[in-house]
Amino acid sequence: MDQATLSEAETEGFETFTPRQNAVLETALGLLVEGGDRALTTARIARAANCSKESLYKWFGDRDGLLAAVVAYQASKVRAPETGQLPETAEAFRDHLFSFAHDLLSVLSGDVSLALNRLAIGQARRDEAQLGRLVLERGRKRIGQRAGALLEAGRRKGFIEYEDRNAAFRTLYGLIIRDFHVRQLLGDVLDPEERDFEAQAGSAIEQFFRLYGSDAHSEPKTTQIR
Amino acid sequence: MDQATLSEAETEGFETFTPRQNAVLETALGLLVEGGDRALTTARIARAANCSKESLYKWFGDRDGLLAAVVAYQASKVRAPETGQLPETAEAFRDHLFSFAHDLLSVLSGDVSLALNRLAIGQARRDEAQLGRLVLERGRKRIGQRAGALLEAGRRKGFIEYEDRNAAFRTLYGLIIRDFHVRQLLGDVLDPEERDFEAQAGSAIEQFFRLYGSDAHSEPKTTQIR
DNA sequence: GCCGAACCGTACCGTACGGTACGATTTTAG
DNA sequence: CTAAAATCGTACCGTACGGTACGGTTCGGC
Numbered sequence: 001m002d003q004a005t006l007s008e009a010e011t012e013g014f015e016t017f018t019p020r021q022n023a024v025l026e027t028a029l030g031l032l033v034e035g036g037d038r039a040l041t042t043a044r045i046a047r048a049a050n051c052s053k054e055s056l057y058k059w060f061g062d063r064d065g066l067l068a069a070v071v072a073y074q075a076s077k078v079r080a081p082e083t084g085q086l087p088e089t090a091e092a093f094r095d096h097l098f099s100f101a102h103d104l105l106s107v108l109s110g111d112v113s114l115a116l117n118r119l120a121i122g123q124a125r126r127d128e129a130q131l132g133r134l135v136l137e138r139g140r141k142r143i144g145q146r147a148g149a150l151l152e153a154g155r156r157k158g159f160i161e162y163e164d165r166n167a168a169f170r171t172l173y174g175l176i177i178r179d180f181h182v183r184q185l186l187g188d189v190l191d192p193e194e195r196d197f198e199a200q201a202g203s204a205i206e207q208f209f210r211l212y213g214s215d216a217h218s219e220p221k222t223t224q225i226r
Numbered sequence: 227m228d229q230a231t232l233s234e235a236e237t238e239g240f241e242t243f244t245p246r247q248n249a250v251l252e253t254a255l256g257l258l259v260e261g262g263d264r265a266l267t268t269a270r271i272a273r274a275a276n277c278s279k280e281s282l283y284k285w286f287g288d289r290d291g292l293l294a295a296v297v298a299y300q301a302s303k304v305r306a307p308e309t310g311q312l313p314e315t316a317e318a319f320r321d322h323l324f325s326f327a328h329d330l331l332s333v334l335s336g337d338v339s340l341a342l343n344r345l346a347i348g349q350a351r352r353d354e355a356q357l358g359r360l361v362l363e364r365g366r367k368r369i370g371q372r373a374g375a376l377l378e379a380g381r382r383k384g385f386i387e388y389e390d391r392n393a394a395f396r397t398l399y400g401l402i403i404r405d406f407h408v409r410q411l412l413g414d415v416l417d418p419e420e421r422d423f424e425a426q427a428g429s430a431i432e433q434f435f436r437l438y439g440s441d442a443h444s445e446p447k448t449t450q451i452r
Numbered sequence: 453g454c455c456g457a458a459c460c461g462t463a464c465c466g467t468a469c470g471g472t473a474c475g476a477t478t479t480t481a482g
Numbered sequence: 483c484t485a486a487a488a489t490c491g492t493a494c495c496g497t498a499c500g501g502t503a504c505g506g507t508t509c510g511g512c
Binding site for chain 4: 288
């Protein structure tokens with residue numbers, strides 16, 4: 001697998017798999033969710049999907065290409081969250097943010113997302129991390145774009161105020177996810193109240209508005225620490 | 227390795243290694259940081275540490291025991307952050323929080339921490355995650371205790387207000403770490419401004435005070451969304 | 453100085469994986 | 483209907499790993 005192929009095709013979503021290949025990748029995804037990367041061997045995939053190892057290597061090149069294809073396949077499934085039309089009223093804006101937060105919590109806590117992130121993180125080294133880049137490109141950045149468009153719309157309408165949109169997004173992200181993601185990646189199970197994603201999302205959005213709402217600059221109090 | 231041994235000894239830090247064993251574990255840690263879990267094979271550790279595989283199995287039981295020992299060894303190194311005396315003035319309290327935030331960002335962004343978390347996450351499955359539990363127990367919970375004591379002291383002194391300490395802690399954590407941890411676990415490299423941990427910590431603490439500072443309840447505005 | 457325990461280095465074993473080869477079978481194009 | 487292409491199932495190869503065994507060596511107790 002050469003760099004150009006990965007950068008142009010796999011990063012941007014030009015690769016499209018045949019239905020048969022999609023079925024195989026779906027089977028592989030199931031194996032991954034069930035047994036982790038140790039279960040994702042070429043022989044097991046072939047047996048579970050009723051295909052030959054030769055076909056796997058013909059379609060995906062090698063094992064790394066197959067892992068990348070699994071990631072790309074999953075990303076292609078959740079494509080197009082489609083921001084829909086942007087909110088016009090303050091209530092609609094808050095609802096959009098709430099939905100975003102709720103979706104984010106639900107998606108990142110899902111079995112498939114956790115399994116794919118575990119896979120990519122387990123493969124990552126200090127230097128290279130092909131799968132990690134793919135996950136970031138196909139997952140994280142799409143989320144950032146959706147949220148970025150939302151925040152920008154809210155700012156133009158005067159519902160919120162910020163100077164650095166990326167900083168505002170990262171604050172929003174931190175308020176929503178807190179330590180839930182890494183804890184779940186490590187195998188921890190959230191408490192029942194932590195699993196109440198509606199409450200968590202509501203709390204996060206409420207805090208976000210207290211920090212960035214357009215009437216929140218009542219008392220800067222401390223101009224800037226340090 | 228039976229459950230009791232793991233629960234009592236490894237979880238609570240009763241196991242102590244000989245200097246020779248510590249040296250071997252240090253070597254193993256170096257291999258892990260450099261090459262990830264694929265590089266952490268018994269043969270390589272034995273060669274790099276000038277010891278025999280037989281000794282490794284005698285000391286640590288099997289490979290899982292060895293990985294657990296590596297985690298425990300690293301945890302034993304950073305033991306006792308020692309909360310020191312609790313802050314008496316508002317400025318001291320803020321400084322303590324700032325130090326906590328800065329330390330947290332620095333530690334979680336370090337090569338060793340990232341390598342160990344990648345290892346534990348890579349091993350974790352939906353069901354079992356022995357290493358993940360160990361990392362959570364030895365790393366995360368200590369952090370939570372330190373922060374918890376700090377927050378409680380600040381609340382008693384009237385510097386901040388909250389109802390649920392764990393919720394306050396998780397908000398603080400989210401404001402500090404944002405999406406930095408998972409991004410780095412996935413192999414992403416932070417932007418220069420993101421790597422300015424002093425600025426990031428200052429910003430996080432400033433936001434935290436705006437949410438939880440004792441004079442921050444000026445306008446509840448929306449009692450509770452949902 | 454002796455002895456036993458711990459330890460090192462190496463060799464060895466069984467297994468499982470990534471990847472390839474090949475004949476048999478199915479699918480597709482014309 | 484036929485021929486070519488694609489695919490399947492299986493067998494096979496080389497390698498690398500986890501774990502064990504063993505002879506030679508070091509080291510501490512007496």
